Amino acid sequence: MTNLRVSNEDPDDFFDRVLASKKNSPKDVNYKSRVNTYKPNIRLHFADYNHRFISGSLGTTPPQGYVDPVKKDLLRLYKYDTPLLQKLKVEVTTSSKDRVINTCQNCTINAVNSLDHILPKEELSEFSVHPKNLFPSCMECNGKKNRYWQDGGQLLFLNLYTDTLPNLQFLFVSVSFADGLPAVNFTIANPNGIDPLLYSIIETHYTRLGLLRRFEMNTNEVITNIEHQILVSKGRLARQDIIDIIIEYNNLNRSTLGFNHWKSLLSIELTNCQPYMDALFS
Ligand SMILES: [Zn+2]
Incomplete structure (x- = not known):
């Protein structure tokens, strides 16, 4: 189990590029313009996330409680198998030796085949594509983590972007x-x-x-x-x-x-x- 490198992506830019990469569907021709109207609030939530990420207080992030149709629109931004998210995965899993770490660091057993939302997207859909909220993981860990993330304001799982692992045996x-x-x-x-x-x-x-x-x-x-x-x-x-x-x-x-x-x-x-x-x- 090792730390992964934190993405250098600017979260606001990343959000914009993910949105730009989406297409309006014939059934929903206003999707992109609708998400654009959410942006001012998303910017505020992202600023709060960035602060909490640095100060180690993600566990007390207040969920905004978005419900459909806004929640559905935000969740639609996230899709694992898209070029921007795959590029992000490669960025954060590339080791100091310039080799890709393809083993899930949550378990160190399985291969990475998903991105885990550190703050779960079902409850905090506002962070569905925040680059520092996406951690490469195997589906097994992702499934076991499910919607659980905090208890009493304390994160339940290691955040291997920020938690310093001890050089002590546990x-x-x-x-x-x-x-x-x-x-x-x-x-x-x-x-x-x-x-x-x-x-x-x-x-x-x-x-x-x-x-x-x-x-x-x-x-x-x-x-x-x-x-x-x-x-x-x-x-x-x-x-x-x-x-x-x-x-x-x-x-x-x-x-x-x-x-x-x-x-x-x-x-x-x-x-x-x-x-x-x-x-x-x-
Ligand atoms: Zn795993």
Whole structure:
């Protein structure tokens, strides 16, 4: 899990360009001129959003409560598979190494195939195409997040544009070995003193997206990789050297993929399970 870069798009310009890219339909020839009349108010809402984005107070954004037909018009602006939104997705997912991160950072399991509305578009349709309100995500995370976004003015999910992820461990994994198979159990906890407010968001993020269970469902590839690494290395290198290389490689991954990257932590913990290692090196 890593932060994505914040878009450089000017939100007002972006809104204008999205609107300009739309076409009036034969059944609704006044769509664009109608949305133009909403613009002065949208500008005000966007200014408020921009301020809250910087000050970390998006959780207390008051929904404007737009209802149809205005809400329907605003929602019509958003369509994932359009050039402007795809360009935005590429912009924010391009890493400092100029490579596109195509893994959903909300879960670090699935590929990105949607844009999540940080403030949900159903309740806050005024931000349906605010570029800083759109976060690349997989459909599974997007679906689990659904319409939930805040509780008591506190966001329920990490905002990976702005929340600084701690270089402290909060994700833990235990591996046991019985009947010739490794069994994996993920937990989260805060024994390392992460700021309680940030940790409470981490906790609701992981819980509501079902991440621990989803990690456990996806361990096969990680376990297979470790087994194959050991298989091709043993006989060439000493057992401890192989284990040291696996640990070093995965710690290096944590420096770019996230300090609490589940695959890296699992790989390391697999090498700490002595009975499992004994079986693989026998
Ligand atoms: Zn996801």
